[in-house]
Amino acid sequence: xxxxxxxxxxxCWSYIISFHLTLSILPLDMAASAGAGGPVxxxxxxxxxxxxxxxxxxAKVQGLKxxxxxxxxQINERYRLFRPGMTVVDLGFAPGSWxxxxxxxxxxRGRVLGVDLLPVQPPKGVSTIxxxxxxxxxxxxxxxxxxxxxxxxLRRPSALLDTSIATSSASNPPGGAAIxxxxxxxxxxxxxxxxxxxxxxxxADAEVADPDPAEHRDKCADxxxxxxxxxxxxxxxxxxxxxSNPYYRLMNTSGNAFxxxxxxxxxxxxxxxxxxxxxKVGGHFVCKFYQGAEDKSLEKSLKAMFHKVHREKPESSRAxxxxxxxxxxxxxxKVEKEVVLAGP
Numbered sequence: 212x213x214x215x216x217x218x219x220x221x222x223c224w225s226y227i228i229s230f231h232l233t234l235s236i237l238p239l240d241m242a243a244s245a246g247a248g249g250p251v252x253x254x255x256x257x258x259x260x261x262x263x264x265x266x267x268x269x270a271k272v273q274g275l276k277x278x279x280x281x282x283x284x285q286i287n288e289r290y291r292l293f294r295p296g297m298t299v300v301d302l303g304f305a306p307g308s309w310x311x312x313x314x315x316x317x318x319x320r321g322r323v324l325g326v327d328l329l330p331v332q333p334p335k336g337v338s339t340i341x342x343x344x345x346x347x348x349x350x351x352x353x354x355x356x357x358x359x360x361x362x363x364x365l366r367r368p369s370a371l372l373d374t375s376i377a378t379s380s381a382s383n384p385p386g387g388a389a390i391x392x393x394x395x396x397x398x399x400x401x402x403x404x405x406x407x408x409x410x411x412x413x414x415a416d417a418e419v420a421d422p423d424p425a426e427h428r429d430k431c432a433d434x435x436x437x438x439x440x441x442x443x444x445x446x447x448x449x450x451x452x453x454x455s456n457p458y459y460r461l462m463n464t465s466g467n468a469f470x471x472x473x474x475x476x477x478x479x480x481x482x483x484x485x486x487x488x489x490x491k492v493g494g495h496f497v498c499k500f501y502q503g504a505e506d507k508s509l510e511k512s513l514k515a516m517f518h519k520v521h522r523e524k525p526e527s528s529r530a531x532x533x534x535x536x537x538x539x540x541x542x543x544x545k546v547e548k549e550v551v552l553a554g555p
Contacts, residue, residue, distance in 0.1 A: 472503030
């Protein structure tokens with residue numbers, strides 16, 4: 212046997228022996244870590260939580276992009292943010308679960324615009340802009356999209372609509388065609404989500420008087436949603452395809468609680484500045500943040516712009532997570548810009 216072959220054989224046997232020794236020692240280390248509440252115990256607890264997550268299973272069964280859809284559903288169930296025909300801007304929309312909910316709650320003739328840094332296949336009926344929301348160019352593109360009232364809405368062929376009306380008027384008494392058309396629209400407005408007291412919702416959201424229409428004529432959004440997180444480079448997984456699963460490329464949290472809180476405050480204030488420019492009087496605002504020392508200051512800024520501000524922790528949000536949501540209800544007609552945009 213040549214010396215090179217002997218060296219190769221010795222190397223192989225050394226790897227085999229070290230592998231078996233590792234397997235024999237690992238169970239003892241795991242038991243010690245679990246008994247002391249170490250990282251292995253934490254990881255095992257997280258696996259159990261993920262496996263038993265009822266919202267993740269329900270999202271998969273219902274065809275939703277992620278379990279985050281239930282957070283917005285639970286917020287909307289309490290505050291009734293959406294109505295058919297609304298214009299909704301979803302900041303940080305990937306993977307698209309909030310946009311799915313908004314599309315269903317605003318149809319027919321509603322429109323939803325999603326903005327995200329990641330390349331994501333949008334849900335059906337959602338318009339998207341890929342880019343950094345903090346960029347002035349991207350915000351200018353969003354505002355240009357919103358200024359066109361028909362852009363992003365479902366367009367119905369006028370000829371087909373006229374034909375359907377003529378057919379209905381021929382078979383129904385006078386006024387019956389309009390009633391049938393309204394009933395059809397009402398039926399289409401109800402999707403996979405069964406909303407209680409739909410008629411009450413339409414009446415309950417009273418219009419807010421606007422003493423200065425010229426000041427607000429460029430404000431086109433009815434609801435602004437922000438589920439943005441500051442992206443962090445992952446520790447591994449760079450070789451994986453980011454288009455098929457973009458969350459392999461960026462992480463939502465860094466692991467440092469203060470760092471995550473500070474980053475979320477910056478993004479929430481950026482979303483608030485954008486809402487000041489684009490949100491209609493009487494419009495609503497929802498933003499996600501990580502709890503910390505500066506959230507009181509952000510809440511104060513929100514109260515200067517909205518009639519009511521609520522701090523929410525939906526049931527579908529994991530208990531061990533620091534995330535929470537601010538819900539701003541009905542933008543005020545007169546808002547002091549310096550107070551709203553004041554820093555901490």
